[in-house]
Amino acid sequence: MKQPKPVKRTNCDDCTAHCCRYVIVEIDKPVNWYDFHNIRWFVAHKDVSILKDKNKWYVKYATDCEYLDEHNRCKMYDKRPVMCRRHEIETCEMSGYEDEHDTEFRGVDEFDKWLEEKKMKEKKGKKGIKKK
Numbered sequence: 001m002k003q004p005k006p007v008k009r010t011n012c013d014d015c016t017a018h019c020c021r022y023v024i025v026e027i028d029k030p031v032n033w034y035d036f037h038n039i040r041w042f043v044a045h046k047d048v049s050i051l052k053d054k055n056k057w058y059v060k061y062a063t064d065c066e067y068l069d070e071h072n073r074c075k076m077y078d079k080r081p082v083m084c085r086r087h088e089i090e091t092c093e094m095s096g097y098e099d100e101h102d103t104e105f106r107g108v109d110e111f112d113k114w115l116e117e118k119k120m121k122e123k124k125g126k127k128g129i130k131k132k
């Protein structure tokens with residue numbers, strides 16, 4: 001799914017409720033061949049991507065909340081889940097806040113490219129170690 005562009009915002013009025021259009025779940029950091037193939041399997045699916053920051057990995061499912069109305073308003077605002085209550089505009093990526101997730105993989109090709117670069121870096125790193 002194409003991501004809307006973040007702009008400076010002080011309220012949510014002109015946003016299309018980006019924060020109500022996905023769910024995100026933390027997953028174990030991949031460490032072996034099987035784990036990496038698991039990630040490839042995730043991102044092979046439509047509207048599923050993987051996010052990673054320095055220490056954590058997440059799977060993101062782009063799916064609209066059933067309680068979002070046609071005007072991008074919450075139909076159960078007073079009873080909305082705590083996750084929604086904690087999401088603040090000050091730290092919202094759609095209001096210009098720098099997302100803490102440094103990488104998002106939106107398909108097998110993107111992930112394979114990153115994996116290949118990671119392997120190259122590791123190879124170079126090993127070569128760089130000089131014996132005394």
Ligand code: SF4
Pocket residue numbers: 009011012015016017018019020087088089092093094095
């Ligand atoms: S919190 Fe952010 S993503 Fe959610 S509606 Fe407001 S500006 Fe949009």
Ligand code: SF4
Pocket residue numbers: 019020021065066067068069073074075076077080081084
């Ligand atoms: S419950 Fe309301 S605030 Fe929470 S994701 Fe759904 S529409 Fe958005």
